[in-house]
Amino acid sequence: MTDPGRVAVVGVTGYAGFELARLLLRHPDIEKTTFFLRESHGNVRCLAELFPQLRGWGDAPCRPLSVESIRTSGANVVFLSTPHEASLELVPELLAADTGLRIVDLSGAFRFQRRETFAEWYKLPPPDAKALAERVYGLPELYGDALPKARIVSNPGCYATSVILGLLPLVHAGWINSTRGIVCDCKSGVTGAGKEPKRETQFAEVGENFRAYNVFTHRHTPEVSDHLGLRASDFVFTTHLLPVRRGILSTLYVWLESSRNAAEIEALYRKCYAGRSLVRILPAGTLPELQYVTNTNFCDIGFALDSAGERLVVVSCLDNLGKGAAGQAVQNFNGMCGYPETAGLL
Amino acid sequence: MTDPGRVAVVGVTGYAGFELARLLLRHPDIEKTTFFLRESHGNVRCLAELFPQLRGWGDAPCRPLSVESIRTSGANVVFLSTPHEASLELVPELLAADTGLRIVDLSGAFRFQRRETFAEWYKLPPPDAKALAERVYGLPELYGDALPKARIVSNPGCYATSVILGLLPLVHAGWINSTRGIVCDCKSGVTGAGKEPKRETQFAEVGENFRAYNVFTHRHTPEVSDHLGLRASDFVFTTHLLPVRRGILSTLYVWLESSRNAAEIEALYRKCYAGRSLVRILPAGTLPELQYVTNTNFCDIGFALDSAGERLVVVSCLDNLGKGAAGQAVQNFNGMCGYPETAGLL
Amino acid sequence: MTDPGRVAVVGVTGYAGFELARLLLRHPDIEKTTFFLRESHGNVRCLAELFPQLRGWGDAPCRPLSVESIRTSGANVVFLSTPHEASLELVPELLAADTGLRIVDLSGAFRFQRRETFAEWYKLPPPDAKALAERVYGLPELYGDALPKARIVSNPGCYATSVILGLLPLVHAGWINSTRGIVCDCKSGVTGAGKEPKRETQFAEVGENFRAYNVFTHRHTPEVSDHLGLRASDFVFTTHLLPVRRGILSTLYVWLESSRNAAEIEALYRKCYAGRSLVRILPAGTLPELQYVTNTNFCDIGFALDSAGERLVVVSCLDNLGKGAAGQAVQNFNGMCGYPETAGLL
């Protein structure tokens, strides 16, 4: 049996990939990390060619990708930081090779309970049914118990993580007045849009600008409804582009079924996340800020309640590359391998 | 009778004050603008000392403030770009002097229909009852007909302008499903917070950061409910601080009473703002961006509708110093004096 | 004879092109502006498709480019806001058509006194010799006298404008100690890099970043030495990318031949630019800032002198799209047509 601390990473060229590399290279329980790049980066020999900040302390060799080379690398967990299309193919191939290798997939390919949901929202072929059937949705605060035995973990979307964690206690407690409607107004930094040059992510188009995008069509919408059990017609989920590099802040609006006070709300959230050290509940009256979660793996949650105790605004805040992507992947890895939840993340 | 094109400005030291000065100095129908500063800026002799960008083309002398000196300046309209406390005192004094002088007040002192609303939300004495009784709320698209005869115009809040203009057509048409609840999620640039140095508006606290503030306590809340006739318990209004200098973008969420299509929504908005050249309705499917309204006096409004025609997201966007403050003050001035609505504003 | 206030613009799709359109559309002495686009934008029918901020006030039709259509548009001045390659071809074609049409070329194609300089620094064919022989280098403060009769004006580079204007008085007076060496350390906002999406101008690569680029290879280097008469080995010119949208600030370092005091330096600069209202000399002890020149056509110049009166730091500051490109083009146009120098520019 291979050693738990030997991992492979496929596709490390984007912003989340780099964050993942950085976290794995300093993870105390990992002995060896091997990086694999797809053809389009065939001539890259080492990480520091892609990320000059790694020069002199965190460089590592990169190899061309093949299922065989992953298998022979000695890894027992492989992270796929790959496009949806690539993950759709790689996951069943890796499972079929039947090597005992376990997978954390950072793409969107295996996030939905129904194959059709993916196909409809991503305009791509549906994911492999067998792989989907056994995958765990990698939100440790919700499905952490399933991680130790998971063969394949689908890492959640960044927006979806912030919204699900922000609403979960209320949904589980049944405190939301469902006749009113729920609004999730989310704002993200630019690294969420990927590293490929695009007109709309140029500095001159983002700096001193702000805009909503993909309203009613954002792919994280069905992730939220799947895992919170919300009807599409009862909630609205929107996304906006902030002129910052990193971070997501989601402002979540609900009306309560019956009047509550701030202490009750705070107690509900604290109870729901008791023992979960990567979700921080702020004291009533304090709202989170992006700057306190960027470059961390925390999801900070705060709230404001009106004087009647009926209208509740919850603010949920995380780093889209940390708890929203690479950090959460490592948190899932920790859960899969039995390491402390925060290993390599503080 | 004094000439319509002679104006006075009190308190030109903040960001909105500068914007106002800039607009008035190049207004085609104004012959003379006199600037008055309060005691705290007693030794400032000319505008370019406060605003170096005016050197060499838009400089103007500044005088110490007194009601008498305003009266003798020959102005027939005075703009008060003063703190609430100062406007509370100046407005009745100027009216009492009975000089025929007309007033555009940019403070919050006279924005509410009931004196108690101001006192409660601003923790200040209530405004003069007589002055309040005759003031016009200076949202030209809503109360433009009252401007030609107005002696005193209260210039709206920046957030309130964006929200009221964004929801007005729906409210007037009765299309909103009031059992659902309305959410107004607003985001503003930093100049909205004024020019006084504060910890929370330092670059190192705003850059790469984002946060909500004053949730359920923001002073523009009752402006919105006053003028849209909404019940406090039916809507939520929140404000956030963007890492940009200028601009407000408000994302407005409603559920419709009955199913509508995008063409109907667009037609409703176009009809409501027909002939109003400073509100631009975007074609269905196009959402406004901050960058296209900054440094202008436009309010851009766009929307997205779900496929069922029930959930509607309206995005309303303006420059907080333009249509949200100084530009709107000039638009009101144009209405008061019978100039074209866009004079000096394009 | 065509009316002086009828102009054509070729290639309005970039940031400088938009700025030019904006300035021309509100120029008081221009009756008609016709826009021509090259093939690659063949299906754009009006300016507001490219620049949504023009909706409702400054829209204008766009036509496919041909020499014939420019000729028949009635224009008597044509602005070329085109790539170097396009200007290399268009300028001789337009001159050959012998229509009396006069040209302001914003590209680099005709900026150098020797054809070989262009070919060497731009890696392109040399410009047409006949056109080059009669072109005026469009820095009005230096060659303004030649504008009224110019058939073709080559609009200077943005960096070159800031450096030449900053050093000109010292060079003309012979005050620089040439044994010491001159350093020009220049910093520019991102719009200077053009509108095409590139990795290095993405928000995530520019925000919270700063870097030097093209050291010893920047194409504006020979413009500076050409027009100031400096030997290449005696000065260094470097460029850096600032995380701002607009503006150039150049810090210029010289040692003086003999000791001077601040009043002498200020007097020298004021005398050199006497009557030149678009260069603002700041009082000794005051340095310019980017924020006071962005969105203007000013070049602000200030300086600091050491106590010995020998080491002099000059700071020269302008908007790369204003005085550094489109605004200067309009200033040249004003000089060509006999309009006031600042017409349409304040």
Added chain:
Amino acid sequence: MTDPGRVAVVGVTGYAGFELARLLLRHPDIEKTTFFLRESHGNVRCLAELFPQLRGWGDAPCRPLSVESIRTSGANVVFLSTPHEASLELVPELLAADTGLRIVDLSGAFRFQRRETFAEWYKLPPPDAKALAERVYGLPELYGDALPKARIVSNPGCYATSVILGLLPLVHAGWINSTRGIVCDCKSGVTGAGKEPKRETQFAEVGENFRAYNVFTHRHTPEVSDHLGLRASDFVFTTHLLPVRRGILSTLYVWLESSRNAAEIEALYRKCYAGRSLVRILPAGTLPELQYVTNTNFCDIGFALDSAGERLVVVSCLDNLGKGAAGQAVQNFNGMCGYPETAGLL
């Protein structure tokens, strides 16, 4: 004898203080860190009150400052992250208490070889002569050999560190043509200006802006000349404010005494910093960027040479809070205690 891994920190309220706290709290060789605050923060009980990002993982109690309480805290090294005035007093008091306590002072009070230099440039009383006589200037790459026995280490200025490290190899080798003059054009992020709210560091004054400041009067000037042995009249050192939170980039200009090629320059730098893992020499032709050093303790150095091998531009880049302040303080601490140079810094 107390354990080497027990430290005290005085004055942790600023940006550098926070960075220091963060580094010490995760330093592998430190068992205990005690924080002391001066009177003005008397009611702060724990770090997370000052820095919400520490909630839940890095909080620590804060105590009121007194020499006695530092003495009894068990610390054997104390870091002073205090204003110059406070360090002027505390350093001699702590030495007089004769407790064996060793000091790393982050203020400017003990940076200069001559007491008068400090008094003249800081307009404050000169530092204690006895303390100054035995202090080590804490630039480990230059004076690292003196650290193991140092009782008091004066941590260098952020700008000075970048300039000295950038020029040191050339100065030591005698390669600079001193008849030409040396120019140091430095640019820093806003956290270098401290945490106290000021007009000139407000977001609205820094965003989309850039400016030079304190030309010929910046207090780091004599640090550079002291430690490089430059004559004031032979070099110019200027500072500029960048619209970023963190980081310094210094562009350094020299003319070489005789012609060199790029390989010789690179070899000189590599030799000078051989074995120094926190200075990274970039390959010839590659220039450093701010983004690759922020949040690290590296100083990255790259260069460009003209084709004649005479004009040399060196770019030196670091994080003003890391290698420019708190990180360097920890590096000095490592040297004093015999820990690996990079302990707690990667």
